[in-house]
Amino acid sequence: MNSHDGATEKSDADETAAAHRVVIIGGGFGGLTAARTLAGEKGIDVTLVDKRNFHLFQPLLYQVATGALSPRDVASPLREVLRRNKNTRVLLGEVSDIDVQARIVVLRDSSGDAAAQNQVPYDTLIVATGLVSNYFGRDDWEPLAPGLKSIEDATEVRARLLMAFENAERTTDPAMRRAMLTFVVVGAGATGVEMAGAITEIAADTLPIEFRSIAREKARVLLLDAGPRVLAAFHEKLSAAAERDLRGMGVEVRTSTLVREVDEGGVVVERAAAPGGDAAASADGRERIDAGLVVWAAGVRGTPLVASLSAKTGAPLTRQGTVTVNEDVTLPGHPEIFVIGDAAHFAHDGALPLPGVAQVAIQQGRYAARVVASRLAGQNLPAFHYEDRGSMATIGRAKAVADLGWMQMTGFVAWLAWLFVHLLFLVGYENRVLVLTQWAWYYVWRRRSARLITSRQALETP
Amino acid sequence: MNSHDGATEKSDADETAAAHRVVIIGGGFGGLTAARTLAGEKGIDVTLVDKRNFHLFQPLLYQVATGALSPRDVASPLREVLRRNKNTRVLLGEVSDIDVQARIVVLRDSSGDAAAQNQVPYDTLIVATGLVSNYFGRDDWEPLAPGLKSIEDATEVRARLLMAFENAERTTDPAMRRAMLTFVVVGAGATGVEMAGAITEIAADTLPIEFRSIAREKARVLLLDAGPRVLAAFHEKLSAAAERDLRGMGVEVRTSTLVREVDEGGVVVERAAAPGGDAAASADGRERIDAGLVVWAAGVRGTPLVASLSAKTGAPLTRQGTVTVNEDVTLPGHPEIFVIGDAAHFAHDGALPLPGVAQVAIQQGRYAARVVASRLAGQNLPAFHYEDRGSMATIGRAKAVADLGWMQMTGFVAWLAWLFVHLLFLVGYENRVLVLTQWAWYYVWRRRSARLITSRQALETP
Numbered sequence: 033m034n035s036h037d038g039a040t041e042k043s044d045a046d047e048t049a050a051a052h053r054v055v056i057i058g059g060g061f062g063g064l065t066a067a068r069t070l071a072g073e074k075g076i077d078v079t080l081v082d083k084r085n086f087h088l089f090q091p092l093l094y095q096v097a098t099g100a101l102s103p104r105d106v107a108s109p110l111r112e113v114l115r116r117n118k119n120t121r122v123l124l125g126e127v128s129d130i131d132v133q134a135r136i137v138v139l140r141d142s143s144g145d146a147a148a149q150n151q152v153p154y155d156t157l158i159v160a161t162g163l164v165s166n167y168f169g170r171d172d173w174e175p176l177a178p179g180l181k182s183i184e185d186a187t188e189v190r191a192r193l194l195m196a197f198e199n200a201e202r203t204t205d206p207a208m209r210r211a212m213l214t215f216v217v218v219g220a221g222a223t224g225v226e227m228a229g230a231i232t233e234i235a236a237d238t239l240p241i242e243f244r245s246i247a248r249e250k251a252r253v254l255l256l257d258a259g260p261r262v263l264a265a266f267h268e269k270l271s272a273a274a275e276r277d278l279r280g281m282g283v284e285v286r287t288s289t290l291v292r293e294v295d296e297g298g299v300v301v302e303r304a305a306a307p308g309g310d311a312a313a314s315a316d317g318r319e320r321i322d323a324g325l326v327v328w329a330a331g332v333r334g335t336p337l338v339a340s341l342s343a344k345t346g347a348p349l350t351r352q353g354t355v356t357v358n359e360d361v362t363l364p365g366h367p368e369i370f371v372i373g374d375a376a377h378f379a380h381d382g383a384l385p386l387p388g389v390a391q392v393a394i395q396q397g398r399y400a401a402r403v404v405a406s407r408l409a410g411q412n413l414p415a416f417h418y419e420d421r422g423s424m425a426t427i428g429r430a431k432a433v434a435d436l437g438w439m440q441m442t443g444f445v446a447w448l449a450w451l452f453v454h455l456l457f458l459v460g461y462e463n464r465v466l467v468l469t470q471w472a473w474y475y476v477w478r479r480r481s482a483r484l485i486t487s488r489q490a491l492e493t494p
Numbered sequence: 495m496n497s498h499d500g501a502t503e504k505s506d507a508d509e510t511a512a513a514h515r516v517v518i519i520g521g522g523f524g525g526l527t528a529a530r531t532l533a534g535e536k537g538i539d540v541t542l543v544d545k546r547n548f549h550l551f552q553p554l555l556y557q558v559a560t561g562a563l564s565p566r567d568v569a570s571p572l573r574e575v576l577r578r579n580k581n582t583r584v585l586l587g588e589v590s591d592i593d594v595q596a597r598i599v600v601l602r603d604s605s606g607d608a609a610a611q612n613q614v615p616y617d618t619l620i621v622a623t624g625l626v627s628n629y630f631g632r633d634d635w636e637p638l639a640p641g642l643k644s645i646e647d648a649t650e651v652r653a654r655l656l657m658a659f660e661n662a663e664r665t666t667d668p669a670m671r672r673a674m675l676t677f678v679v680v681g682a683g684a685t686g687v688e689m690a691g692a693i694t695e696i697a698a699d700t701l702p703i704e705f706r707s708i709a710r711e712k713a714r715v716l717l718l719d720a721g722p723r724v725l726a727a728f729h730e731k732l733s734a735a736a737e738r739d740l741r742g743m744g745v746e747v748r749t750s751t752l753v754r755e756v757d758e759g760g761v762v763v764e765r766a767a768a769p770g771g772d773a774a775a776s777a778d779g780r781e782r783i784d785a786g787l788v789v790w791a792a793g794v795r796g797t798p799l800v801a802s803l804s805a806k807t808g809a810p811l812t813r814q815g816t817v818t819v820n821e822d823v824t825l826p827g828h829p830e831i832f833v834i835g836d837a838a839h840f841a842h843d844g845a846l847p848l849p850g851v852a853q854v855a856i857q858q859g860r861y862a863a864r865v866v867a868s869r870l871a872g873q874n875l876p877a878f879h880y881e882d883r884g885s886m887a888t889i890g891r892a893k894a895v896a897d898l899g900w901m902q903m904t905g906f907v908a909w910l911a912w913l914f915v916h917l918l919f920l921v922g923y924e925n926r927v928l929v930l931t932q933w934a935w936y937y938v939w940r941r942r943s944a945r946l947i948t949s950r951q952a953l954e955t956p
Contacts (some may be wrong), residue, residue: 084947085656085660085945085946085947086945086946086947102564102565102566102567103564103565103946103948104564104943104944104946105564107946108943109704109943109945109946111700111704111705112704112941112943112945115703115704121706121707122704123663123664124657124660124663124664124947125664143661143664143665145661145664145665145667145670146667147665147666147667147670148661148664148665148666149664149665149666183946183948184948187948194547195586198547198586199605199607199610201585201586202585202586202587202605202607202610202611203605203607203609203610203611204609204610204611205607205608205609208607208609238573241577242571242573242574242577242584243573244583245583460943462931462932462935462941462943463943465931465935466928466931466932469924469927469928469931470924470928473924473927479574479924481566481570481571481574481922481924481925482566483547483548483571483574484547484548484565484566484569484571484645485546485547485548485586486565486645486646486649
């Protein structure tokens, strides 16, 4: 990487030298909100860098994985979303490095084009890179148990889910058939709960009508979590309600259960030792579960870029790989670098650090943008304050839980609230129309039609 | 492959021994129509084998490649389409061989499951395997210039098309920028014409609004064909109208032009020598065209399975790799084997062989099913007769040509007809609603939102 002094850097900006250059890394909830908030600001040039060309609505990714929605429904092209923001430029590229001294974002040279713009200088940097799946040191499990963080994850899970049904239909061996109709979801947070519920529904709706050999079979869905209850981030009352609903649908909920091994044929699990107990004593308590699909929803962690940023600035990195930010979501000693959303560890406002949910990212993105604009106007903003609007998870058709803090909802009312909120925050009017159409269709007919096996990998080694 | 004698084969069928077993290979227009026509037939068991789990509406595949529709919109899960057909079983698998003596379809063992059902005995076989892209001996061109036959083809073309725009935006080299904004479509049949029109539209709609560096650039779209006119299968009047419309949109139409070389950076083309002229004399007339995307719509050919069927039965194979069928679309000496749709060469009804269009496949699928049912009832049907309902191609927004034989239409009326017919033949009510919604949206807003770069390959080597 070249090192630039201030003079060289300034001359790069040519006719826009007067404008304050804001570079945003990541077009998720946080980054996109920051860009939109800065849209009308005079004297500010925004560059949004993302390695993908679309904003992904991650909360509905599990619906792509279970064939209810298709990828385009939960994705909006960043250029289209930001097309009217005349001060905003979108750059498709993967960030390989951040030169915090020279204030330059360096892009990986992937196109083989010697003239490609690979250095993006900034006056203010907003890092919104989110999180990736965390296999807790067992990255070799990733190909065996895909997570649910990207479109490709979702289509891969969808292909494996559907191939398991197909393999069950084609085999003549009852043991193989049972294994293929066994689905393991690791991690009982919102994503895991939603996944387990949706797999149960698709099996119940589809098997008896669409299959001949396995029409009378019942799928077995296991939802595992190392902790003592599902939806640990929710009110205990809602955890209990969700577990009751899941069990009512036929999901085997196993809390305090650890995954010890993952292989191509399934998982090995073990009851967690009681606190203070001897873990080794339970070694005989291991159980093998043959499964047609293992989905990993057990954890997330920060990106390597955030770790390198921590190393360069001295900002503390958490065990989860997120970086600890100041009260104004900047890094210590670097007021020009904001880290927002899932990538940031913010623990000023209350006792607990803020959760990794869309609302935190959205509010921090808006806040960071306002701080930038205020500074240029010579004003100061108070510290970031998170306004908790609650969290929700859907369990199945007309079943959900919603925790608004001051109020807990379950059942149909919570599901309606979930539906409304997700449509509201979905980016793009056309996407809302398409999603609503498909949800209505599914509600009436119980048919999930986005069931395409399209992963090349799945085709070659099903 | 095991060889089976008649007795063994019969005993395989156990309790359904009395039923006549029809096996259909391929769930395209022909195979699906055959299965649906046989739905209510008593005494007939149908097994539909396909290597994909969905029916693909190929005529709209170019709209997926250009971001107007998403894969699910043009695909319908075969199990869902056939869910009410109680006498029909769907089997996901790739046919590796057909034992015409033992009357067994052999599936490739891809799941690693020793107990998987890999042998499917038949009493009647309907082969409807369609065609694949034909590179005329230059299969090494396939990765450089993808065709448009599968969902994966379409998402690959879409990724390359969008990456070309992105690379043009990111480069600082004007020559590279021009190359990236040059798009070459090889083959001016319906698919090529539709592709060229759609690329021109997406560039015109998108560049000035969504890009900053290349906002004032104009994309260059070339439509090449070895023959003397576009849409050679249509009435000459319509060829002329289509060419006029394409040129009006800015497409460079080059007929009588041969592609001599394809590489990662573009193509080398040459004017076809005049009939009787010396081809070598024009060697200096070669021209190199640097391009950001090359799409192959130049030709199609039969599958290896059809070639092996020809070798086994002695039915003549055409140069295109299709098999010549009898007047009742069966193979000579094998009244139990039907070959229908694109895979069949049928030249009885008129002077010219039937074209490779959906209507031929649909009508032959219905006919084959009726012949099977009639035979069981001890009746005979007259030879297959194709009822030509015409063909159509769309050139752009509100522009199309339609050839009904007795009447030719162009412009808005033809486009409305095109729209109506395609919605009518699209499989699945939900798909129709979704497609209509998106077409209406596009018609009003000129926005194609299914513009996701999702191909892993494109991500790694853009």
